[in-house]
Amino acid sequence: MWSNIQKLILNSVRKRRYFSSKVRVRFAPSPTGYLHLGGLRTALYNYLFAKSQHGMFVLRIEDTDQSRKVEGAVDALINDLSWSGIEYDEGPIKSGNHGPYVQSERLHIYQEYITKLLDNGSAYKCFCTERRLNILKRDSMKRQQVPKYDNRCRTLTDDAVKEKIISGTPYCIRFKLTSDCQSFEDLIFGGIAYDVSLNEGDPVLMKSDGFPTYHFANVVDDHLMRITHVLRGVEWQISTTKHLLLYRAFGWSPPQFGHLPLIVNADGTKLSKRQNDVRVEDYRNKGIFPLGLVNYITSSGGGFDHVMGEGVRLKTIEELAEEFQIQKVSPHPTRLNPDLLEECNRLEIKRQLSDDNLSLHLVGKLQRIITEKYADKNLNISDEHVRNVLLWATSRISRIEDLVSSKFGFLWILPSNIDAEVNSSLLKKLIDDIECLEPFEEKSIMERLREFSSKNDIKFPRLMKMLRAVLSGLDEGPRVAEMMHLLGKSQSLQRIQAALK
Numbered sequence: 001m002w003s004n005i006q007k008l009i010l011n012s013v014r015k016r017r018y019f020s021s022k023v024r025v026r027f028a029p030s031p032t033g034y035l036h037l038g039g040l041r042t043a044l045y046n047y048l049f050a051k052s053q054h055g056m057f058v059l060r061i062e063d064t065d066q067s068r069k070v071e072g073a074v075d076a077l078i079n080d081l082s083w084s085g086i087e088y089d090e091g092p093i094k095s096g097n098h099g100p101y102v103q104s105e106r107l108h109i110y111q112e113y114i115t116k117l118l119d120n121g122s123a124y125k126c127f128c129t130e131r132r133l134n135i136l137k138r139d140s141m142k143r144q145q146v147p148k149y150d151n152r153c154r155t156l157t158d159d160a161v162k163e164k165i166i167s168g169t170p171y172c173i174r175f176k177l178t179s180d181c182q183s184f185e186d187l188i189f190g191g192i193a194y195d196v197s198l199n200e201g202d203p204v205l206m207k208s209d210g211f212p213t214y215h216f217a218n219v220v221d222d223h224l225m226r227i228t229h230v231l232r233g234v235e236w237q238i239s240t241t242k243h244l245l246l247y248r249a250f251g252w253s254p255p256q257f258g259h260l261p262l263i264v265n266a267d268g269t270k271l272s273k274r275q276n277d278v279r280v281e282d283y284r285n286k287g288i289f290p291l292g293l294v295n296y297i298t299s300s301g302g303g304f305d306h307v308m309g310e311g312v313r314l315k316t317i318e319e320l321a322e323e324f325q326i327q328k329v330s331p332h333p334t335r336l337n338p339d340l341l342e343e344c345n346r347l348e349i350k351r352q353l354s355d356d357n358l359s360l361h362l363v364g365k366l367q368r369i370i371t372e373k374y375a376d377k378n379l380n381i382s383d384e385h386v387r388n389v390l391l392w393a394t395s396r397i398s399r400i401e402d403l404v405s406s407k408f409g410f411l412w413i414l415p416s417n418i419d420a421e422v423n424s425s426l427l428k429k430l431i432d433d434i435e436c437l438e439p440f441e442e443k444s445i446m447e448r449l450r451e452f453s454s455k456n457d458i459k460f461p462r463l464m465k466m467l468r469a470v471l472s473g474l475d476e477g478p479r480v481a482e483m484m485h486l487l488g489k490s491q492s493l494q495r496i497q498a499a500l501k
């Protein structure tokens with residue numbers, strides 16, 4: 001018994017303090033476009049991991065490829081992260097002890113560190129022209145070999161290098177790859193081993209324009225920013241052993257690495273931008289709530305004991321951070337199920353309605369959407385009416401925008417120009433019958449209307465037609481009893497009253 005309790009305590013301590021030193025992670029996007037689902041997943045898992053370990057989450061902008069930089073992308077990215085509920089601890093705009101956090105502002109730092117590698121013989125100047133490199137590439141293609149640089153400039157004599165520099169020949173700086181199989185323990189994939197030099201020539205660290213390449217800047221920054229864990233997409237896994245060689249050349253100890261699996265469609269096919277890999281901004285514009293999206297990602301990607309299922313409530317970002325366990329992230333491709341996104345959003349609407357403050361905001365949001373859509377109409381969008389409709393709607397819709405589709409227009413637009421035949425004395429009687437009806441639900445309303453039609457000798461379809469016109473001003477729409485239920489008793493009575501001659 002005692003040893004079981006001890007085991008439990010030990011396990012929970014292990015879970016919470018899986019990593020002993022102060023955890024620091026980073027999200028390092030390149031501002032080459034807008035934030036997509038994959039990028040958001042990387043940012044989110046880094047954030048959850050940092051928070052689960054009481055660590056720090058750093059945002060670093062990797063903009064060394066200036067030709068691919070997109071204007072406004074950094075601001076949009078920061079905005080998307082903050083909309084999603086992901087706040088970084090250090091990064092651009094905010095301060096921190098390890099800045100600047102934008103790589104193009106760190107060029108002097110890369111110069112300093114490239115000198116170290118040149119001095120210790122791990123890097124060398126390469127004067128090969130673009131033309132020569134292209135010829136090499138073409139030749140290997142012809143021989144059906146993997147194109148790789150032949151490392152020619154590695155063996156240039158000091159005098160030859162001096163001469164070229166004096167004559168102003170442009171050069172880049174390359175890293176001397178050693179042919180040795182590097183291995184590491186991937187936090188998600190387990191043991192990985194790879195000999196980079198088998199498939200690559202010496203990689204460029206500094207381009208001739210003085211800008212570093214991704215690999216060099218990434219390693220220098222992760223080290224200087226004291227990053228303890230690198231969590232990134234699996235497409236970077238192949239580069240990790242190269243990064244490990246760089247750490248070794250500097251004499252630094254590397255961080256731990258974990259690679260997040262590919263995100264694929266439900267049928268296992270690659271995501272295309274048109275299908276699921278949508279921009280975060282597009283989700284937002286289409287009425288997806290941040291917490292709905294975040295729960296959708298975590299439910300698809302794993303990392304938790306719980307599994308999302310029907311009737312389960314959403315977790316707040318704090319709860320997700322509390323429960324996140326990196327060792328539970330699966331290395332298998334993450335399959336997306338778009339129905340789950342709708343379910344998560346529906347649950348988010350439900351969650352907001354159950355909280356006084358959030359529900360006020362939600363009602364306000366729907367009121368704004370309705371007034372925008374029906375600007376020139378006479379509307380009923382009282383708080384009470386909007387809230388009642390939302391409560392009814394949570395089991396039927398997943399986005400509040402659905403409630404302004406033409407099918408639901410009658411809920412908000414007060415009927416005008418009723419051209420159906422209206423029998424006022426009959427409707428007056430009906431008002432009395434309805435006033436005392438409890439509960440006011442679709443089934444009981446239907447029964448009451450049937451009773452009323454036979455008691456008053458009016459054919460049921462005729463009564464329905466009249467009521468539909470009086471309630472909505474329309475010829476078609478949902479069933480009359482459903483409509484009355486949705487409008488609620490007082491709104492239904494008001495509309496019938498208003499039609500009396």
Ligand code: GLU
Nearest residue numbers: 028029030062218232236
């Ligand atoms: N800048 C790289 C990207 O755009 C970062 C990769 C990494 O996290 O190391 O994905």
